[in-house]
Amino acid sequence: MAPAPTVTCVSEWFIKPSNDDLPRDEYQQPPPIHLTPFELLFLNANYSQKGLLYTKPDQNQGFSITTFLDDLRRSLSATLTNFHPLAGRLATRKQSNPPSYVIYLDPDNSPGIKFVYATAKDVTVSDILTPNDVTLFHPFFDLNHAINHDGHTLPLLSVQVTELVDGIFIGGSVNHVVADGTSFWRFMTSWSQTHLRSNTNASFKRTPIEGCDPIINLPYTHHHQFIERIQSPPQVKERFFQLSSSSISKLKAKANEECGMLKISSLQAVSALLWRCITRARRPPPDAETVCKLATSNRHRLNPPLPDEYFGNPVNLVRGTATVTDLIMTTDQGLGWAALQLHEAVRKHDDTAVKQWIHSWTKSPSIMKMSGVFEHANTITIGSSPRFDMYACEFGLGKAVATRSGCSNKADGKITLFPGRDGDGSMGVELCLLPQYMMELESDQEFISAQK
Missing domain, CATH: 3.30.559.10 (Chloramphenicol acetyltransferase-like domain)
Known part of the structure; x- marks a missing residue:
């Protein structure tokens, strides 16, 4: 087994939607988004992690990692304008009379999504592709081992951009209660199009599901009653x-x-x-x-x-x-x-x-x-x-x-x-x-x- 790449975190930012700069008297606080049975079921699952490996453009062709990161952050903020809830956090509302325990998505109470720039200075694209060992990609993601319930205190989405000797890896870790693969890749495609200054009509849309109660009261008084963390996963x-x-x-x-x-x-x-x-x-x-x-x-x-x-x-x-x-x-x-x-x-x-x-x-x-x-x-x-x-x-x-x-x-x-x-x-x-x-x-x- 090839040794895992040494990855160094260089910088971290929190990115909020562009329209968060509006004056507060022009800003309407978005309503809470209540979760469905499909989503609440997966509170113990890990964040979903998927990423893309690119060949790094030649610096002689005018490529600058600093400029690229600046453009990524700008376009990410612009994209979040249409996907505002991704910049939020999970929240729990409890009351004792009548008993109530409701977990929902609070779109507004958060510093934003996390953006990480990291480097793997001695690693090439060939180094991580040739051994056919997927574990070599694990250090290129943030929020490893976080579970979805952690979205109460962790960002719902974290993007890590890792610069290799001759490549760039963009890895997204998204809360799996908030987004499935269809939703995640719709967001990523929209971000890429915004980055390239192409038109995109994609946005965060929720519609009622027939048969689902709009607000689900869970039979708990504390999250310790249902949280499970797998401490020693099998070495596969x-x-x-x-x-x-x-x-x-x-x-x-x-x-x-x-x-x-x-x-x-x-x-x-x-x-x-x-x-x-x-x-x-x-x-x-x-x-x-x-x-x-x-x-x-x-x-x-x-x-x-x-x-x-x-x-x-x-x-x-x-x-x-x-x-x-x-x-x-x-x-x-x-x-x-x-x-x-x-x-x-x-x-x-x-x-x-x-x-x-x-x-x-x-x-x-x-x-x-x-x-x-x-x-x-x-x-x-x-x-x-x-x-x-x-x-x-x-x-x-x-x-x-x-x-x-x-x-x-x-x-x-x-x-x-x-x-x-x-x-x-x-x-x-x-x-x-x-x-x-x-x-x-x-x-x-x-x-x-x-x-x-």
């Missing part, structure tokens, strides 16, 4: 794999042919492949149950649907289950059968299912403990999406060389999907597995064949 191997558009097309065609249908998506085919190969690498007993969890946005599953611009975290985990025998040991049940289990799980997660979940959670509110997300020894959990337009965020540096994530929410079986840099449906797959399982996976013939 983190690797990044590329799947070309042609290999994914073949996987999709194979899955649909084996199912005798044309409904299996590329994402479902790839997820089925990972489910099968990782299960085989773990070598569980034939009668053991395996689980594949998919993070699924509810925006278009609800009726009426939420707009694409909805800013929040309206996400559920949808699961497919199978015995080891059915998943990898029955000769007539291959990739297509596994993909069909996931297809059916997603298909059944419709408006009725989502609203039943909302109703059930609201009757008995609870905060998920992350130790329970990976409680099943034969689980994989797939998050993020290859559909996020990450490479649209250029910030005047050209197309990013790579996308990577930080150390948050990592455990054995966690998978993060990215769009492939080559586009055309290619994907990047970030895998976290215990060392012995990663070794088995890297020699798995089905997995190797899918990367050709």
